[in-house]
Amino acid sequence: MDSLHLPPLREASGNVRLPGSKSISNRMLLLAALAEGSTEIRDLLDSDDTRVMLAALGKVGVGVTALGCNAWRVEGCDGVFPVKDADLFMGNAGTAIRPLTAALALSGGHYRLSGVPRMHERPIGDLVDGLRQIGADIRYTGKPGFPPLAIHPAHVKLATPIRLRGDVSSQFLTALLMALPLTGAEAVIEMTTELISKPYIEITLNLMARFGVKVQREGWQRFTIPAAQRYRSPGVLHVEGDASAASYFLAAGAIGGGPVRVEGVGRDSIQGDVRFADALKAMGAHIAWGGQHIEARAPESGKLKAFDLDLNHIPDAAMTLAVAALFADGRCVLRNIASWRVKETDRIAAMATELRKLGASVEEGTDYIAVSPAPTLVSNAAIDTYDDHRMAMCFALAALGGVPVTINDPYCVNKTFPDYFDALAEITAPVIAIDGPSASGKGTVAERVAAALGYHYLDSGSLYRLTALAAVRAGVALDDEVGVAELAAGLPASFVGGRILLSDDDVTDAIRTEEISAGASKVAALPTVRAALLARQRAYRRFPGLVADGRDMASVVFPDAAAKVFLTASAEARAERRYKQLIAKGMPANMHALLQDLQERDARDAQRSVAPLKQCDDAVLVDTTPLGIDEAVAAVMAIVKRQSL
Numbered sequence: 296m297d298s299l300h301l302p303p304l305r306e307a308s309g310n311v312r313l314p315g316s317k318s319i320s321n322r323m324l325l326l327a328a329l330a331e332g333s334t335e336i337r338d339l340l341d342s343d344d345t346r347v348m349l350a351a352l353g354k355v356g357v358g359v360t361a362l363g364c365n366a367w368r369v370e371g372c373d374g375v376f377p378v379k380d381a382d383l384f385m386g387n388a389g390t391a392i393r394p395l396t397a398a399l400a401l402s403g404g405h406y407r408l409s410g411v412p413r414m415h416e417r418p419i420g421d422l423v424d425g426l427r428q429i430g431a432d433i434r435y436t437g438k439p440g441f442p443p444l445a446i447h448p449a450h451v452k453l454a455t456p457i458r459l460r461g462d463v464s465s466q467f468l469t470a471l472l473m474a475l476p477l478t479g480a481e482a483v484i485e486m487t488t489e490l491i492s493k494p495y496i497e498i499t500l501n502l503m504a505r506f507g508v509k510v511q512r513e514g515w516q517r518f519t520i521p522a523a524q525r526y527r528s529p530g531v532l533h534v535e536g537d538a539s540a541a542s543y544f545l546a547a548g549a550i551g552g553g554p555v556r557v558e559g560v561g562r563d564s565i566q567g568d569v570r571f572a573d574a575l576k577a578m579g580a581h582i583a584w585g586g587q588h589i590e591a592r593a594p595e596s597g598k599l600k601a602f603d604l605d606l607n608h609i610p611d612a613a614m615t616l617a618v619a620a621l622f623a624d625g626r627c628v629l630r631n632i633a634s635w636r637v638k639e640t641d642r643i644a645a646m647a648t649e650l651r652k653l654g655a656s657v658e659e660g661t662d663y664i665a666v667s668p669a670p671t672l673v674s675n676a677a678i679d680t681y682d683d684h685r686m687a688m689c690f691a692l693a694a695l696g697g698v699p700v701t702i703n704d705p706y707c708v709n710k711t712f713p714d715y716f717d718a719l720a721e722i723t724a725p726v727i728a729i730d731g732p733s734a735s736g737k738g739t740v741a742e743r744v745a746a747a748l749g750y751h752y753l754d755s756g757s758l759y760r761l762t763a764l765a766a767v768r769a770g771v772a773l774d775d776e777v778g779v780a781e782l783a784a785g786l787p788a789s790f791v792g793g794r795i796l797l798s799d800d801d802v803t804d805a806i807r808t809e810e811i812s813a814g815a816s817k818v819a820a821l822p823t824v825r826a827a828l829l830a831r832q833r834a835y836r837r838f839p840g841l842v843a844d845g846r847d848m849a850s851v852v853f854p855d856a857a858a859k860v861f862l863t864a865s866a867e868a869r870a871e872r873r874y875k876q877l878i879a880k881g882m883p884a885n886m887h888a889l890l891q892d893l894q895e896r897d898a899r900d901a902q903r904s905v906a907p908l909k910q911c912d913d914a915v916l917v918d919t920t921p922l923g924i925d926e927a928v929a930a931v932m933a934i935v936k937r938q939s940l
């Protein structure tokens with residue numbers, strides 16, 4: 296079994312760009328497939344749940360083309376799927392199997408739908424009952440009430456309202472609403488029970504309207520789709536960031552200090568899960584809203600407040616609150632969440648079992664869970680994830696309690712967020728920033744400290760060297776700021792087993808020549824080049840931690856680094872080290888010229904307008920003039936230990 300060992304995390308801050316919303320992505324794909332005309336969908340979620348939808352649409356004859364950067368073109372089939380016989384695998388995607396079942400049942404073909412074993416335990420009976428009322432021919436090929444299903448051509452009639460239960464999943468109503476316009480007749484749906492997860496119906500109605508189909512509704516009781524409406528492509532659409540995924544990062548900000556900003560959803564979102572931010576606010580967190588972003592910070596006291604909330608409107612994000620409850624000042628109650636029992640796993644049972652491993656007392660009911668946190672979290676808990684992406688994602692937050700946590704089977708996050716742990720690391724993984732002038736020995740020290748801690752290592756200077764080399768090779772002048780920045784933004788660089796590659800070319804030695812060293816110092820003075828390399832440097836922040844060396848690691852790139860070191864030595868000592876290195880390599884060297892060159896470079900680095908080399912107030916000075924390399928490493932390790940890393 297794969298496991299991810301998370302280190303104790305001390306704080307969370309930074310920005311996260313969210314992947315596209317799962318609920319919006321799969322709805323847009325189906326609506327675009329059923330529409331007349333071609334639709335370009337931008338920022339589609341790339342994950343297991345959308346891949347099964349894309350594959351299924353392809354199999355029933357819909358043209359789907361990847362345009363790159365998560366943009367897709369869907370050639371609408373104007374309500375008639377071209378392929379009339381297909382086997383479709385739906386994984387564990389509720390947003391794929393339920394709406395497709397309804398659309399295929401009205402499509403006059405032979406289709407067989409199946410999924411992973413858990414999908415065959417997730418109910419679909421209420422939807423099948425609703426579709427059978429209008430004559431659809433759907434048969435259970437496994438257990439009655441559950442997938443797998445076989446669909447056959449049928450004569451569909453809409454004489455009377457469809458009576459539908461809404462208390463198990465709102466996806467059944469979503470499925471009927473999206474499919475019924477295919478009949479061309481007026482269709483009425485009457486709910487026979489309370490409807491759960493209502494905001495997901497708002498998403499459905501909103502997106503149907505964008506494709507030109509209006510639904511009239513009387514409260515949450517009765518929905519009427521007027522006759523003769525057809526889906527028409529709106530042209531280009533954009534998927535907003537996933538609000539359920541936002542919950543993990545917002546909670547991280549509320550627990551781990553913050554501020555953490557999620558980009559891609561905000562005040563203007565059509566997803567109900569943005570209301571998770573209100574629940575965090577009720578816990579005392581500071582929340583700031585923008586049109587396209589939300590930001591969360593911990594309360595001044597550092598302690599979150601206990602809550603007792605009905606969370607029926609945000610069933611997915613509510614799981615994050617159950618883990619946030621570990622950090623509250625008392626017993627927290629999550630109510631009206633019975634649907635948790637029929638999702639990727641029995642989430643009430645799974646949540647109770649795993650929260651107890653962290654020391655919480657948990658009371659579990661048919662439709663609620665109450666969490667009483669322990670004063671301190673249990674260290675080294677091994678969390679089982681039950682093939683449920685949200686179990687893996689929300690339990691990773693427990694490490695913010697300053698304890699190591701193991702997440703078993705972490706790749707279940709692929710269902711909706713394949714890069715989740717990288718995104719979380721970018722705002723939480725510990726960073727040791729080592730800055731200093733040229734030839735201070737910071738590279739060697741940083742590499743050895745990284746090896747001793749088992750951390751990743753970023754030699755940020757090499758990115759500037761690579762940029763200079765790429766510019767020289769491409770014939771771009773080193774003072775052509777825009778040209779060099781463009782190269783920096785798309786640098787085809789990779790670091791493989793101690794070697795540095797530019798495309799497929801090993802340039803480990805080529806970037807160390809005096810010409811490229813001087814060139815690197817020149818391009819590093821260009822603000823646009825520095826900006827172009829910023830995100831790339833931050834992406835090196837990974838679990839279990841990062842040692843980064845350079846000139847502005849502590850001041851600009853990782854201002855929230857857990858430990859900051861300014862490593863220096865006198866210019867004479869550094870010139871002498873460089874001299875010995877060159878001689879040892881059998882290269883010509885002149886002590887006087889080397890000293891002069893270093894002094895010039897120091898002056899350029901210290902005087903440049905952007906990110907000049909300077910010791911930050913919160914950095915510890917290590918002067919290596921009298922030290923050998925082992926002593927310098929020991930000095931830095933002592934600083935790191937003081938931060939309990």
Ligand SMILES: O=C(O)C1=C[C@@H](OP(=O)(O)O)[C@@H](O)[C@H](O)C1
Nearest residue numbers: 318390464465466492495610634
């Ligand atoms: O329609 C949707 O996009 C969804 C509806 C919700 O399910 P239920 O209606 O079953 O609660 C939610 O849990 C699911 O992740 C996505």
Ligand SMILES: C=C(OP(=O)(O)O)C(=O)O
Nearest residue numbers: 387388389390611638639
């Ligand atoms: C319940 C979920 O998924 P599905 O769309 O498969 O229902 C979920 O993502 O939490």
